[in-house]
Amino acid sequence: MIFCDAGSSWCKVWETGEEAVRIVPTREMAAGSSRLDWGTGHTARGRSAHFENDLISLSRGALALVRDDDFTVLDLGSRDAKLVSFAGRRPVRLDWSVGCAAATGATLEMIGHFYRVDFASLAVGDEWTPVTCGTYALERIMDAFAAGERAEQAVARFVHGLARNAFDFAGRPATLHLSGGFTSNPAFLTALGRYCRVVPMGRTVPLVGLWAFAADEDPELGPVPAALRPG
Amino acid sequence: MLVVADTIPEILARPGRLVGFYGVPPREALKEAADRHGADLVDLDIDYGAPVSRVVPDAYCHIIRNCVDNAAALAPKLACIVAATGPEKCDGGRYAARLMRDRLEIEVIATVNAGSDATGPTLLSDATGPLKKRVVRIMRAIVEPLTVREEDEARASRVEPTVGFWGTPPHPIGLLDLFPDTTQVLGWTRCVEQGRPADMDLETFVPDGLPVVFFSQGFCQKAALARSLAERHRGMPVDVHDSVSAATRAKVEAFIRLACTGGTP
Numbered sequence A: 001m002i003f004c005d006a007g008s009s010w011c012k013v014w015e016t017g018e019e020a021v022r023i024v025p026t027r028e029m030a031a032g033s034s035r036l037d038w039g040t041g042h043t044a045r046g047r048s049a050h051f052e053n054d055l056i057s058l059s060r061g062a063l064a065l066v067r068d069d070d071f072t073v074l075d076l077g078s079r080d081a082k083l084v085s086f087a088g089r090r091p092v093r094l095d096w097s098v099g100c101a102a103a104t105g106a107t108l109e110m111i112g113h114f115y116r117v118d119f120a121s122l123a124v125g126d127e128w129t130p131v132t133c134g135t136y137a138l139e140r141i142m143d144a145f146a147a148g149e150r151a152e153q154a155v156a157r158f159v160h161g162l163a164r165n166a167f168d169f170a171g172r173p174a175t176l177h178l179s180g181g182f183t184s185n186p187a188f189l190t191a192l193g194r195y196c197r198v199v200p201m202g203r204t205v206p207l208v209g210l211w212a213f214a215a216d217e218d219p220e221l222g223p224v225p226a227a228l229r230p231g
Numbered sequence B: 001m002l003v004v005a006d007t008i009p010e011i012l013a014r015p016g017r018l019v020g021f022y023g024v025p026p027r028e029a030l031k032e033a034a035d036r037h038g039a040d041l042v043d044l045d046i047d048y049g050a051p052v053s054r055v056v057p058d059a060y061c062h063i064i065r066n067c068v069d070n071a072a073a074l075a076p077k078l079a080c081i082v083a084a085t086g087p088e089k090c091d092g093g094r095y096a097a098r099l100m101r102d103r104l105e106i107e108v109i110a111t112v113n114a115g116s117d118a119t120g121p122t123l124l125s126d127a128t129g130p131l132k133k134r135v136v137r138i139m140r141a142i143v144e145p146l147t148v149r150e151e152d153e154a155r156a157s158r159v160e161p162t163v164g165f166w167g168t169p170p171h172p173i174g175l176l177d178l179f180p181d182t183t184q185v186l187g188w189t190r191c192v193e194q195g196r197p198a199d200m201d202l203e204t205f206v207p208d209g210l211p212v213v214f215f216s217q218g219f220c221q222k223a224a225l226a227r228s229l230a231e232r233h234r235g236m237p238v239d240v241h242d243s244v245s246a247a248t249r250a251k252v253e254a255f256i257r258l259a260c261t262g263g264t265p
Helices: A026-031 A054-065 A104-114 A134-146 A151-169 A186-193 A205-217 B008-012 B027-037 B062-077 B091-103 B131-140 B148-156 B173-178 B188-193 B223-233 B246-260
Strands: A002-006 A010-015 A022-025 A036-040 A048-052 A071-076 A081-087 A090-097 A175-179 A197-200 B018-022 B040-043 B078-084 B108-111 B163-166 B183-186 B212-217 B236-240
Touching (some): A002 A026, A002 A205, A036 A054, A036 A205, A048 A054, A048 A205, A054 A081, A071 A151, A104 A134, A175 A186, B018 B062, B027 B040, B027 B078, B027 B108, B062 B078, B062 B091, B131 B173, B212 B223, B212 B246
Parallel strands (some): A002 A036, A071 A175, A175 A197, B018 B040, B078 B108, B163 B183, B212 B236
Antiparallel strands (some): A081 A090
């Protein structure tokens, strides 16, 4: 049985029995003709035997992994930001920002390559660049670089601004459960940690949601497998 | 009579001249203009796929853009335009009236609809059935009131709503296809059915406990009301500009699904 969270840039794919989730570029997945048993995400709708809306799979996955009654989970990926807040384990706020988180993840990935920035060692300071979308932010970094600022410094301010924007979008919670590709960016986690307690959940929360739906249909599937649990 | 059509060429191919209108002008103003010109009426708010006239900016309320672009495309056929320019519409409607007069050189009759003293019934807003069809019929009723049979059918189909749609008819109108038949119509569209399009108390009425999608057109001032009401009633604000994005669609779908399952994903 194949489970897939087909994002804009990366697909997270797991087949029952596999030890780990595979991260595959979406362009490669989209070019293939593989059928999915359970799918969620931008490019999964047309080729999944069972498709779940992104916000629904995120909600279900978060509920399967978090024991708290009241909590907020933010999925920050390459293209957009998705948010679900729970009160009494019921969703009370759903949001999906495309415009105001436009391509922030993809932009960060691109400038990381372009300016050869190591996010594991990038020092994030007190200063930030206001970030509302990737395009505007990119322009500011380029302006700063052209004005003689070190690329690392400009990128660090961008990362800090991104974290502030994510914190605001999430409604400024005391604790934020973070899902998606940004959980593997240490500089971003440090920046976000300035504002709230961050619980990184890795990139598999929507897959856990799909698993939970599959287990509703076939209870013999059992509990969430280790491969899908946050490391 | 109200013209019902899907495209500009369809409307242009009709014989005779037309009186255009937008918003909810007083019915007597529409009748007077139509009688004076011996013309049928055409609602300029609707998306007929008119070419972009560039009279208003691209980044502008799409409903007002529809009004202006339709007026520009239909200009040779329009005897006059009955414009809603009061608080029942918006500043955009007021400015559009001036632009149509000055740029398109069409006679524009500026109207203000304060609403009647008596509040009408909410038959279609509270009925069951495809939401888009009900909203479209509410807007057509500005010119052609419901028949007795339609009223009876609406009354008979009334059930407990499962979700609410608050706001103006959206552009694109297809957004309404995402909602179940048991959706209650709230906000400005409900005000129109009740004959009180400028009544802000009525516009901000939200039944207790009903999960509601608060819609506002991109660049519309009603976004402030939508956001505030969504916060107060634990609803979901949604704004759309020129198309329904995958994200907006997913948000609405997820909200409705959770509303119908009592919050269980």
